[in-house]
Amino acid sequence: MTPAPYDLAIIGGGAAGALVAMHCLARDPGMRIAIVEPRAALARGVAYSTTRDEHLLNVTADRMGWHADLQGDFVAWLQAVDGEGAADVGHDFMPRRRFGDYLAARLADAAASGSVVHVHEHAVACEDAGRTVLLASGERLHARACVLATGNASRPLPWPVPAEVAARVCEAWDLAAIAAIPPDARVAIVGTGLSMVDIVLALRGQQHRGAITALSRHALLPLPHEPTHMALDVDIDALAMLPLRARMRRLRALAAEAMAGGLPWQGVMQALRPYGVRLWQSLSPADQARFLRHVVRGWDVHRHRIAPQVVDMLDAMRADGQLRVDAARLAAITADGGQVVLHAAAHGAGAARCWQVDHVVNATGIQSRFPVAGDALQASLLAAGLARPGPFGLGVDVDGDGALRDRHGTAGAHLFAIGSLRIGAEWESIAVPDLRLQAARIAARLRPAARSS
Ligand SMILES: Cc1cc2nc3c(=O)[nH]c(=O)nc-3n(C[C@H](O)[C@H](O)[C@H](O)COP(=O)(O)OP(=O)(O)OC[C@H]3O[C@@H](n4cnc5c(N)ncnc54)[C@H](O)[C@@H]3O)c2cc1C
Structure with missing residues (x-):
């Protein structure tokens, strides 16, 4: 039955x-x-x-x-x-x-x-x-x-990983694999967003001593929340009427006004937070496509903010040289004597580069x-x-x-x-x-x- x-x-x-x-x-x-x-x-x-x-x-x-x-x-x-x-x-x-x-x-x-x-x-x-x-x-x-x-x-890494170093390449959410990284290993993290932050925090928590390099195209890191979490007064109806370019101009002006008045720019993003769906759906399809092509990376670091104490910790690790954040258009992974080599193609004025490390963590997102x-x-x-x-x-x-x-x-x-x-x-x-x-x-x-x- x-x-x-x-x-x-x-x-x-x-x-x-x-x-x-x-x-x-x-x-x-x-x-x-x-x-x-x-x-x-x-x-x-x-x-x-x-x-x-x-x-x-x-x-x-x-x-x-x-x-x-x-x-x-x-x-x-x-x-x-x-x-x-x-x-x-x-x-x-x-x-x-x-x-x-x-x-x-x-x-x-x-x-x-x-x-x-x-x-x-x-x-x-x-x-x-x-x-x-x-x-x-x-x-x-x-x-x-x-x-x-x-x-x-x-999201998987977009390049094949040579079999001889496959065990040295892991996913950001694989906490057991991160925990197994030896304390003196040189680690490269592909991605500089929230998952990268998680990995750096985990490595620091396990007393990691080796160098950590975080790599992404634009090397943009998540920005901090500010302590009051105050939402500023933003006319959402007026904002939702604007096309993307004018909307972004308006938001930048509001943030600049806030800061000139001694208020945090984060208050503008805080005001938008409950209206995210409406603001997205009020963009034309062409503007949504433009947002995805040109705006999303900058938007994400302002929108998906992290605790201020975490930003302080990342800054301290960068200041003492343990953490580096590099902009790179990665193009391939190869193996060299058991180590992993990440290759960036030449781009614009930048020459081709490579990073030779012991472990790679994929933090490229969802x-x-x-x-x-x-x-x-x-x-x-x-x-x-x-x-x-x-x-x-x-x-x-x-x-x-x-x-x-x-x-x-x-x-x-x-x-x-x-x-x-x-x-x-x-x-x-x-x-x-x-x-x-x-x-x-x-x-x-x-x-x-x-x-x-
Ligand atoms: C690292 C990280 C930190 C975050 N921090 C915050 C935060 O601080 N605050 C906040 O508001 N949001 C945060 N988020 C956003 C987060 O995505 C949501 O808060 C929430 O965890 C999403 O939950 P979910 O159930 O949609 O997805 P998931 O957490 O991905 O859960 C989906 C579940 O579905 C199961 N599943 C998938 N496919 C199948 C299938 N075919 N059959 C059966 N089961 C299946 C998976 O096993 C999984 O357990 C964070 C996200 C991440 C990744």
Whole structure:
């Protein structure tokens, strides 16, 4: 006999999957939910699986609650666990592992009725308009609706790695491989964004003594948050009317005005934060394409800021010579006597260069193109016509609630996406403040349909 279908199947049990389950259970505690997630623990995913205290959140604790109306809930949980000493941590950047603990605890509370089942499996296909999930084991799981919460896939290095040095090249999120790097090794990190920062923090935490070189085309590092987190007064309606070039000019002028008045430029970015989706969607497709081509790198370092103490630490490591940040257009990796050699082609006035190191870490970021090469689930969605690529091929095409648009552009009632799969449609679609809003809308939309009697 086929078992009764679940009310909801969630594919991916990281922060986004956990948030969907929590929002659904808040509306309907009796809902029967299956979360398909190969990791041992739910609610952690890539970002919150780290066990290192030096890996900090890049959002302050007072804005990391699981629900938009309960933004202080993470701080309340910290106080309950740590005692009153945690009262002042609202503006602190807490260790990410603590946020994973918090989400896991809140998910367990929400699921106390036993209505959430963790299926320790990998989903490889969706069938029947999203109501059947095919698992890697060959089993099928039936549900009235399905949410894709599959998160971030790391982008592979774009060059072949010679077999003799393959063991010396690892991924930024492979914490065990980073922990195994010997303390005197010369390390090159490809990428200078948030993942690079994580690796440098981890190496420093394990008393690394060897030289670290971070390389990227523009050598732009994430900029710091400022301590007040004040949002300045920005006329969002007026901004959203402007085309890209005029909009960027206006933002630069606002930042300059703020600084001339003794206020932090970060206050301008802080003011835009709740309107990220609207600002993206109010650009014409041509301006969105221009943004992706010309603006995104500079935008990202201003938008995805990090804790000021982390910036101070990076500056100190650069000042004492342990950390170098070089601009380079890398073109190849070769091996030389067991060492790894990174090659940059000559570019403009710059001559060809190379860096000979003991270990290389790939921190080039996340893959957003749909379908990601080698992802069986995404390939199946595309082949079955249940999904089509989002704008510019980024993520999937969705309606305003996250329902997938099929190959004809029609949004269905059974299959939804949350998180980075919505990046082309919404742009701001990765951080917890965005995920909890998406989760709330999916839960509201599912309520009438996805409930077995
Ligand atoms: C290093 C790092 C630090 C970050 N720091 C912050 C921060 O401080 N604040 C903030 O707001 N945001 C932060 N972010 C953004 C972050 O992306 C989100 O906060 C959140 O973790 C995203 O969760 P997710 O569940 O969408 O993705 P993921 O964490 O990638 O989780 C997706 C899960 O889906 C599972 N999965 C994938 N495919 C399948 C499949 N086919 N079948 C079954 N399971 C599958 C994976 O195993 C994984 O556990 C950070 C991101 C990273 C990478």
